Amino acid sequence: MDSAAYDGPHIDxxxxxxxxxxxALVDMAPEMRAALDDGVTAIEPRAVEVADRAIREGAPWLASLPPRPDSGWQLDxxxxxxxxxxAYRDRYGITGMGLDADMATSREQRRDV
Incomplete structure (x- = not known):
């Protein structure tokens, strides 16, 4: 995972x-599709960048996950x-230590759930 190597919009x-x-995978007007694609283009690299930074800095919430595998589909x-x-923590400004710290405590989080 490397934000510098981001190669464009990605839908898993x-x-x-x-x-x-x-x-959004349904048929829609070209203008709407372009706007959504622009959103994907903005969201994806930001999510990868925030994840890279968490790994580099050893964010405490990473301890809530299993150990990082060496390779293969497990690493993916x-x-x-x-x-x-x-991305979730960045979107909602979660700064607590745990993976799910302060889950759904803001009005925006409850609305998005």
Missing amino acids: EHHYVARLVPA RWEAAVIAAA
Whole structure:
């Protein structure tokens, strides 16, 4: 995982943006599709950057996850979990120590759930 190596919008195999937000995969007006694609382009690199920083700095909430695998699909899944958790924490300004610290305590979090 490397934010410097980000190569454009990505919707994972389960149709989520940043492994967190369901992708809009229905037919729509070209203008709406372009706007949503712009959102994906903004969200993805930010999520990867925040996850990279958490790993580099040894964020305490990472201890809530299993140990980082060395390679293979297990590493891919671990990185996807870190990206999703980091994006969620970034979106809602969660600063607590645990993975789920302060879950759904703001009006915005309750609205988005």
